Amino acid sequence: MSWTEVVRIPADVEQPDKIVWGFTARQAAILAATGAILYLGYSYLGERIPLTAFAVIALPVTVLGILLAVGTHDGVSLDRFLLAALRHTRSPKYLVSALDNVPPPPAWMAADPGQLPAPLKLPTRSVAGDGLVDLGPDGVVAVAEVSTVSFALRTPDEQDGLVAAFGRWLNSLSGPVQILVRAERVDLTTTIATLKESAPQLPHPALAYAAREHATFLTELATRHELLRRQVLLVIREPRVGASGSSAAKARAYRRLDEAARLLGACGLTVRLLDGTAVTALLASCFDPMAPPLPADELALPNEVITRGGRR
Incomplete structure (x- = not known):
């Protein structure tokens, strides 16, 4: 019994x-x-x-x-x-990017400087060339861009399959994961310039005319509207444990990212790891999401002095 x-x-x-x-x-x-x-x-x-x-x-x-x-x-x-x-309430409200405490102004200044700013302690220490973000004692982070699928256009059986595949990935998680959906500005300048340059090289006049018309349409669209695109990011964090914790955390982050790409691939999603340049641009855009992206040669390197006239 x-x-x-x-x-x-x-x-x-x-x-x-x-x-x-x-x-x-x-x-x-x-x-x-x-x-x-x-x-x-x-x-x-x-x-x-x-x-x-x-x-x-x-x-x-x-x-x-x-x-x-x-x-x-x-x-x-x-x-x-x-x-x-x-x-x-007790924490300082004026923060600046500094490694140590902000020194007080010199004694010969007669004006009251007010409350001194405090150092801004960001969790990110550095971004490696492979795209992994070093969080110091908190471990490492891998950031990947994930494509999207249209759930509403699927049949009920296909929707059940997508939910089941996504649920299998959620049940397989063994560490912290963040799904970030953000909107970013779309710059059509390069696309418009490419259409105008390639239009005379098309084999048929009708194709050239269509390319110029499409370039004109995109120009008017970018002028009248603020164009945005949705970006889905998958952020995987692995803690650092022991003396060789950094290399082990990186290996675990790569393994979990490969597993996510394999399981989410059953949903028709593509997981692409961002490299160091893309992650650096992503972190820079988080401070001003609506600003246009900065060229790579205008980004300051770690410990580089930034002056009013430019980098030094």
Whole structure:
């Protein structure tokens, strides 16, 4: 005779475990600390003030402890949200790109400089030629561009197949992954110039006329509208462990990227690893997404001094 026990597994596998009376360890600790504060307060003030006055004092403390224990804000526990808000309030708001602390102005300056800026600590240390981003102690990151498919134009059976293939990839994940969908400006200058240059070389006058008309259409389209294109990026991060953690993290990132390309290929998606130049341009565009891309020769190298007139 076999006996089977049915166990309910929450959909959120990252949900903390319930320790006592349906509360997590964090919630139980907050409630216990609240009870200890009330007990100590009653031990000290119980014989010195009336019970009604102590109840008036204890009520806000009790309500605050309960709110900190069970309250949430946008899916974040209230105590963690308040700590994050406190860190944000105390953190400097003016940040500049510097390796060390920003030195104060010279003493001979009579003007009040105000609050000094603080160094901007970006997680990215460097971008290798193969496109991997070095995050220092946080590991390495591989960034790949993923093509798209039209889900609405597929039949129900094809849609079920796409969902199943995508689900297999999600179930195979063994580390942090980010899917980033961003919009970037489209520059048709090169396309228009290519059409105008190749039009006289076409074998038939009708083709040349069509190429010039299409170049004119693209010129008017770029003039009247702000053209954008959607870019889907797959970001895979691998932590650095041990003395040889950098090379091992890179090997794991490449292996996970190859696995993603193989499993997502069943959905008709193409995964292409971005090289060092493409990743550098991508990171630069994140600071000003609507600005046109900078030429490669205008990007400053690490530790290169940037002056008002140009690089030095």
